[in-house]
Amino acid sequence: MNSALNILKSPGTLYYGGKFVPVLSGKLHKVISPADQSVLAQVGEAGKDDMTNAIAEARIAFDEGPWYNVYDGNQRRDALLKLGAVVEDRYLKDLAYLESVNTGKPYVVAEDEIKDCVNLFRHYAGYADKVHGKHVSFQTNTALDVYNIREPLGVCGMISSFNYPLNLVAWKIAPALAAGNTVIVKPAPQTPLSALFLAQIINDHQIFPSGVFNVVTGGVEAGNTLVVDDRVDKISFTGSVNGGKAVQNAAANATSSPNSSTFKHLTLELGGKSPVVVMDDSVANLDNTVYHVIQGIFANAGQNCSAGSKLYVQKGIYPEFISKLKEKTEELVNTMDAVDINKSSVMPVIDRNQYNKILDYINHSTSSGETTCLIGGRAYSGKDGNCNGNFIEPTILVNADQSAKVAKEEIFGPVLTVMKPFEHLDEVIAIESKLPFGLAAGIFSSNTKTINHFVRKMRHSGTIWVNTYNYTPANVTFGGFKNSGIGRELGSEVMDSYTAPRSVISDPSY
């Protein structure tokens, strides 16, 4: 085990109020390597009381501390710039290593994700000194002075997921902090290490005043406490659809209590079953299409809310495309590596729970005849048959129709469901428009009219990729319709969701 894991200075502690505080009950949670089931670390398992204490600290830091009450926007900007600089200059390798072993993703992939976190801190730093309301021009005949002030919401609870642990935390905390909020991060129980290390960095370099940035590791109890507490103004949650519904229910129930005076703002980034469409006329760019379709579903072992997991291939190109797709996927299968995650073409999935669920989907699908397995379809057993990591071979299931379970439900694994070939794009649009997800969609075509039609008609798709996939830059907003969630992250739009306006209308003649 690399000594980097020893850099977590105070295992079993939570970070709030500017201090590392032991869990009140002393309860610890084992963090398990997806690559070999070894115990990577033990972290605190926060209970209700721990989270309540953390909320109190974040609340005071917002209400009375300097972060919003004294600091100008440019000071918050400079704090975020400092965080970016410090992470980039000193801790890139350590953070990337932690992220890599915690998730099983190759080191180089983790490093890119950490670099992206640095970019997010820098990008949102540039909003901190630019939040403004409107001043309505005076008309001398009305003689009223009218303007609004935009201010941060207060305490924001961030419940994040295991697939891109630090990156998705950065999506939330960068705009929230830029706007002047204080934050409590509850990382996914499987992947707390990078958030804890970030807390250490922030603490060691005094980046923010105490109580502004807090990390409380835990499971359902800790998360629920955050969601129902009246002192928390907003919850930003990334997770499953069921998880999102539970959060919304819990928040609504809490609000209906007579003692509550907070309607929580909610941003929910949930799952998807994102359709990818390959048109006959993309045949000239076959290699590009195959590349992106593969990246779209097998990158991150398919653990991607916007994974292109449902493939529609037009009839004419179907045989050639599927053949090429199979060929390229075979290359992936042949280059998996259970011994060295840095060498493996496909990473393991996060834990045994997910591993079993995904294999169940595959087995059910093939044994029921709802699909045929083209390639993969099983756990990866390693080169010598000895593999105790959560590796699953990249799997392509073909011949699905809309009733297939693997066509309807989010699998969150390296499983591509290929629908029966279609004739006209409008068939796909009509079907997809009625389905309950709406996070993303992709189309591969060289015909601008086709593309324009698809873009216009896929009205409930938060992101549409054209002749590419997965690219999610910081300056473009991202989020879902329907069961894929509510609210938006990234872009400039996210700043509005971490602030609220107050209007001031005055008669200055007195």
Added chain:
Amino acid sequence: MDIVSTLGNATKLCINGQWVTGGGQQRSIFSPVNEEAVVSVNDASAQDVENAVKAAHEAFANGPWRKFTGKQRRDALLKIAQVLEANKEAMAQVESSQTGKPLLYSRGEVDHVVECFRYYAGFCDKLHGRHTNVDHDTEFTSYTVSEPLGVVGFISSFNFPLMLTTWKLAPALATGNTVVLKPAPQTPLSSLFLAHLIYENGILPEGVFNVVPGALETGVALVDSPLIEKISFTGSVPGGKAVYKSGAASQNFKHITLELGGKSPNVIMDDADIPDASLRTAIAGFFNSGQTCCAGTKLYIHEKVHEAFTQRIVAVAQGFTSKMTTDVATSSLGPLIDKAQLDRVSGFVNRAVESGEAEVLVGGERWGDKGFYYKPTVLREKVHKSEVACQEIFGPVITIMPPFSDIQEVIDAEKDNTFGLASGIFTNNARVIHKYSTEIRAGTVWVNTYNTLLPHMPFGGFKNSGIGRELGHEAINEYLIVKSVISRFP
């Protein structure tokens, strides 16, 4: 600190990332503190200007800068801020060496410049046009794109050499333009040192930022060049009119921003906090020895506090004078930039006194016998529409106007002001504040403060004070040009 060795090659021209000896006149840059030569520079000839413009044009058309993502431009501007911060003392010393500014203010200006680069860096990765909503009955898909103009030319001034260059440079670079700068002839050193820091640290590709020191001939060559899309000029009103005319006569339609002079009114109401207001008012008129385009040089005092305030302002002026020294480390005020300015300022005051248009309450003469120092001066206007109340003096001279009883009188009087750069008022009366801020035709209205320049608030003039805006996000728009794309997909 040894200015000459600090500058090194940064006394030549910076063209295409290289230091090139100018083909124009060789001359010395003088310190206005002691009239001694600081360093020698070679001005740019018309050919040098052409080379610089060509380099900037090539950099824009074909160089890597055009392909920089917003992120990369952002990181470049953040790096400039970082490098300036690390070299703050050296830059402050260079600035003081050529202007005589007290070091306290040179250092403050470097801080402001660092802040400007950080502020504008945050725009780079956020520029966007708008995409019209899709309406499935509409045939057309349309959106706007904002693009950089291309090569932009700057003509900067001597009063805040580095700062006013930065007001232009930061938004121009943030939006992806390339730049050719001509600093004021008296004060090229801080801009050259900035170019040195940028290129020594490999922050910008070659040709993106070029500096061509020189005087009128160099400026004319820049304004005439058909490869320059925009001129941003800070200087006098006659200078601005000349640039505007030449720009109009040049071979292409140039965008023009002019930041010119002012004769900014400052109003003291009867409820003003006199000790606080008098100090701020003195600073409004005397800061940078009055060499500030927005200086509050025209003082209106309510009749109820007229005598008391006049006495206070005279006392404050005397206090400033008593703290003047020829040491930039300690002096309250620096000198005027050169003999020509000293003569000009003296001329205004002397004429006013000789003609009976105004009387001197304090100051009214040169300070010391070396360097170009002028004493903080308070005049009282005795004749309506005196020269010293209508013309910009650009020295530490405040003219007190006749007393007034209602703010309306001030507003009416200011209708005749041919300038409109800034204005100030000291009061807590909401009705008066509202009326004044609404009705005064000035680019900035200061309430209970003066000279507060914030990077996020646009700055610029009404009337003869100029056109266009610097600072704020408004400046970003001035360096972009909009393209509309309207598509049909048959």
